[in-house]
Amino acid sequence: MGDSDQERAARPGRAGPAITDVARLAGVSHQTVSRVVNQHPHVREQTRLRVLAAIQELDYHPSGAARALATGRSTVLGVVTQNSTLFGPTSLLFGLEQAAASDFDVTITTLRSLDGPALTRAVRRYIDQQVAGIVVIAPLVTARDALAELPERVPIVLVDGPPDAGKVLVTADQSAGARLATEHLLSLGHRNVWHVSGPNTWLDSIGRVEGWQAALRDAGIEPPPLIEGDWSPASGYEAGRLLARIPDATAVFAANDHMALGIIRAMHELGRRLPETLSIVGFDDVPEAAYFTPALTTVRLDFTEIGRQALHLLREQIDSASSVGRRVIQPALIVRDSATAPE
Amino acid sequence: MGDSDQERAARPGRAGPAITDVARLAGVSHQTVSRVVNQHPHVREQTRLRVLAAIQELDYHPSGAARALATGRSTVLGVVTQNSTLFGPTSLLFGLEQAAASDFDVTITTLRSLDGPALTRAVRRYIDQQVAGIVVIAPLVTARDALAELPERVPIVLVDGPPDAGKVLVTADQSAGARLATEHLLSLGHRNVWHVSGPNTWLDSIGRVEGWQAALRDAGIEPPPLIEGDWSPASGYEAGRLLARIPDATAVFAANDHMALGIIRAMHELGRRLPETLSIVGFDDVPEAAYFTPALTTVRLDFTEIGRQALHLLREQIDSASSVGRRVIQPALIVRDSATAPE
């Protein structure tokens, strides 16, 4: 016994017992151990139990590296996302991780900017590592080109990416969400709805702008000029100060909750009463939205569901090599107090 | 040439060229290629360039699995955190990832609850996978026992964990942050400071409560009863309604910004003017805190720095097998409008 201990210590980098150690202890061949571990049939129950006991006793755990090397497969999933604590992307990441937890190990790469080169580099790195699949959370237009030139040899799912990327895609129906918000405001009796958008480099922004415009046009209303923000409360604040000078602006749809907060702040500062002088609808339903003053009416996306769908599509690709598929998640309107009928 | 292509296609699971392919093309042995790849000395410049050219031509990338198997080392870092979009933990995760990006692949495991068994299981899984190191973001008291029984055979850094865990630890000085907030309120002339804490299962909560109490006692003031929340704006709201009934409550320190928001909301609802009737200080400095009404005075933690420090300690452990070390990050007070002198 002292012997085997010394032996083990001598071997470099050995962390635990190997399959052969288990085999020796159980009095079978390494192959039989492998069969037991991988639930293959044709192992007598009695033998199986002996092997299992040996595994237990030695606290044996198969080496992922060795297995990956031998099979050419891996159980690692690469997720590329951006380095921001924005609510959407973050929720998405965690939703994905939860959905994957049972089958895969999730590794993340956060990018400061999702521009083409950075994105391609990140994806290629994952390919080099022979990951089982890749999920790219790429809400930026700049992602389009990068994704186009991506190698095809690995299962990949795009979340929130450009719809024309020709890849497997899970996306939220931004346009429908914007429509929900806009139509809600119109149905309250507002004659027009202004919009504070995110940066026009974001696909989410573009989709929401489109939905907003479409909803207005369908109602026979010419959309007012677009006010472009950058998702930050600060940009919402600026937009709010601008809106306050426009007499007939009675309703605004903000492309995310934090910009809505900025608008609210600007209004309070100017002594405007809310929601009487300005109705506001946000987007995201961040946890604190219900505690803004007034409580924010907003549009909610089920990020957990998006994660689940993304993973589902990825599994399909891995199993059957089919590389088509598209899932669109529908948002829901959450009505609170920040939008009412105009005075 | 057709031959080698066929050969490659026939081999199962082969994703790209192997080191021997590169060696053949460059007319050297695989060992020489390995030396070039790993920047070993004793390779003639001319040979090196030939090898590099071959690598380029074949688009060769070393297999991580094979390398891990051969060396017994891996470049994978495991991070265990909880599945929540709370600002602190999320920022921490991304800070860590950025700090690690150049050397390591970061894999995450998100836990619904950070109770002992779940935590141990997650860490053991990482150990089985022979990760290079583990970072546990464990702000809960329940983490203490789990961490105590953790095997010692892998470098591990605790972030935000129990100070008596005997492990390598990076932590924010919660107590000092609370003291900052409390003393700021006192210095404005308030006779007493109430506190809305996080759940008492969180170490962060406990530290902040301690700092708050200590600051009051140092000023010769008996701390008022503690109001316990759960980080959510909803719990802040409840606390706010409670505080509104207490005539001599003129100042409150909320353990996070979102609870502060809840308090603000409650005050608005009751028609109380802020900050005149109640001074509020938060904790976290979430991006939107500056756009609350009134703009929130709060305490900021440098999460990026925490991530950097955690990684630094991890590297130290990996390189030199030293497993001691402790870093404490100091918070800073961000003064805005939500705290003023009492009326």
Add this chain to the structure above:
DNA sequence: GAAGTTCCGTGGAGCGGTCACCTGAATCAA
């Protein structure tokens, strides 16, 4: 010119699994 030193390169043995293939024994139909 023999004996060290560098310097550069080769060959082969693992790392810990999986996979293709083989061997006996038992079962069963013809």
Add this chain to the structure above:
DNA sequence: TTGATTCAGGTGACCGCTCCACGGAACTTC
């Protein structure tokens, strides 16, 4: 009885890389 099948398990090659031991060549040094 015999051959075919199925079950239970063993053998050895191989995945792609690193590490160790070693072999020549070139350059010193005495």
